[in-house]
Amino acid sequence: MSERHKVDARGAYCPGPLMELIATLRHCAIGDEVEMWSTDTGSATDIPAWVKKARHELVGVSQEGDHWAIIVRKAH
Amino acid sequence: MAKKILIVGGGLAGTIVANGLCRQLRDELGAGGVTITMLGAEPTHIYQPGLLYVPFGHMREAELLREQKSVLDRRVSFHVDPATRVDVDKKAVTTVSGQTHGYDFLVLATGSRIRPDMVPGMAEGAHWFYDLAGARKLRDALQQFQGGRVVINTNAPHKCPVAPLEITFMLRDHLAGRGLLDKSEIVYTYPIGRLHSLEPVANWAVPEFERCGIKSEVFFNTKSVDPQKKTITSEEDTTLEYDLLITIPPHSGQQVITDSGLGNGGWVPTERNTLLREGSSDVFVVGDTTNLPISKAGSTAHFEADTVIDNLVSLIKEDRWARHYDGKVFCFVETGMNSGTYVWFNYATPPNPGPPSQMVHWFKLAYNRLYWLSARGLL
Structure with a gap:
């Protein structure tokens, strides 16, 4: 049964949303999703770029009030 | 009661x-x-x-x-x-x-604890300094090192986020002091698309790497280490050869x-x-x-x-x-054997590190001893 893990990285400067995503994926099962909240506007482009490079799956990117919500599925 | x-x-x-x-x-x-x-x-x-x-x-x-x-x-x-x-x-x-x-x-x-066991081959092929046994082993390896390619490899998550840059600059000064810089190459790998998670620190590090001749490979998330071939490979399909591999291992709770x-x-x-x-x-x-x-x-x-x-x-x-x-959060950042800076930030204030100075380095050395007052709750 796949799970969705929520990570509230709003206001996170270090290690930052992408590092949080990488760290969270490490403990996820294949097929699990991570929903990352970030106030860093760079995340909306940085995270999809890395997800493509690392061959995971980008489920969605949307702006929700004060933050971006980026959903990634662990593919391998 | x-x-x-x-x-x-x-x-x-x-x-x-x-x-x-x-x-x-x-x-x-x-x-x-x-x-x-x-x-x-x-x-x-x-x-x-x-x-x-x-x-x-x-x-x-x-x-x-x-x-x-x-x-x-x-x-x-x-x-x-x-x-x-x-x-x-x-x-x-x-x-x-x-x-x-x-x-x-x-x-x-x-x-938290280091988990080199989470990456195939890392425990056998890599050195680290995040525990006493690892620091001793790396000390011995450095004493025997006579030149070659050193890969400094960072994995997420890890504690002390400035340590990867600190060990890199300190190693560069160490090799220069032993006259081994001409015979050596330092390659720094990092999981995301810049040299450090803190953007101002990453921006500061770019010209410093150029000045020191340190090479880098970003978007590098370690998949495996081959201790026999002395290679390290990333999830992003990059493979690097090494003579000495220094890793900041992934951590878990x-x-x-x-x-x-x-x-x-x-x-x-x-x-x-x-x-x-x-x-x-x-x-x-x-x-x-x-x-x-x-x-x-x-x-x-x-x-x-x-x-x-x-x-x-x-x-x-x-x-x-x-x-x-x-x-x-407040972190000292050692930028070599004789200089340092610091960075602080909170949920609402972004970091803004100042230029490195010898004074901050000395303060860090002083803190290395003042720590025991911190632990006792006096500082």
């Missing part, structure tokens, strides 16, 4: 909480209204940031170690008896020896957290302002143990511990909340 405060973990965070509580609850402890118990894993307290200096011979092991009992206030009941199960419903913690401790307030300070169902990877879901475990009103989480998206660092543990002390004391004495944690 005495209020029982139980602290699980005897590292920096747990120690500062214990000592701070003793100072502020002096009367209650004296009258028997409060007891403080700590469950630790080791009888020895180690100053972890000092491990960075051990491979270069700039700190002696004896400077890093003290008996935990000598660091702790004598009113703390300290047991070297690590927790094996935490039951927040029954308010009970079970230990390796089979003891069960109840509590009115629980402080989870179990910390402690097994007791996972075994108790308190959090994936050993990280406990924690409310970012109160530092209470999500869903609990009597369980505080402090230091590396939290799942908060902030640096896992000694200063984070220290500032969080100060907040937990104020709130626990206020709850016990006055039955009210004292204050919120604002996400404060």
Whole structure:
């Protein structure tokens, strides 16, 4: 049964949303999703770029009030 | 009935909480209204940031170690008896020896641990300085190193986020001092698309890398190490050869957290302002143990511990909340063997590091000794 893990990285400067995503994926099962909240506007482009490079799956990117919500599925 | 405060973990965070509580609850402890118990894993307290200096011979092991009992206030009941199960419903913690401790307030300070075993080949093929055995081994390897390619490899998550850059600049100065720079190449790898997670630090590092001739490979998340071929390969399909591999291994939280169902990877879901475990009103989480998206660092543990002390004391004495944690982090950044800078930030203030100076480096060296006052809650 796949799970969705929520990570509230709003206001996170270090290690930052992408590092949080990488760290969270490490403990996820294949097929699990991570929903990352970030106030860093760079995340909306940085995270999809890395997800493509690392061959995971980008489920969605949307702006929700004060933050971006980026959903990634662990593919391998 | 005495209020029982139980602290699980005897590292920096747990120690500062214990000592701070003793100072502020002096009367209650004296009258028997409060007891403080700590469950630790080791009888020895180690100053972890000092491990960075051990491979270069700039700190002696004896400077890093003290008996935990000598660091702790004598009113703390300290047991070297690590927790094996935490039951927040029954308010009970079970230990390796089979003891069960109840509590009115629980402080989870179990910390993090390096996990080179999570990457195939890493434990056999890589060196690190994040524990004493690793720092000793790296010291020996550096003494024998006569030139070649050194790969400095960073994995997420890890504590002390500036350490990868610090070891890189210090290694460069070390090789220059031994006249080995012309025969050596340093390659720095990092998981995301720049040299450091802090953007201002990453921007500062780019010209410094150029000036020092340090090469880099970003978007590098380690998949495996081949100790026979002496290669390291990333999830992004980049393979690098090495003569000496220095890694910042991935970290996880402690097994007791996972075994108790308190959090994936050993990280406990924690409310970012109160530092209470999500869903609990009597369980505080402090230091590396939290799942908060902030640096896992000694200063984070220290500032969080100060907040937990104020709130626990206020709850016990006055039955009210004292204050919120604002996400404060402060880190020294060693930029070589003779210069350093620092960076601080919180949930609302972005970091803005100043230019490196010898003065900040000296202050860091002074802090390496002042640490023991921090642990005792005096600084």
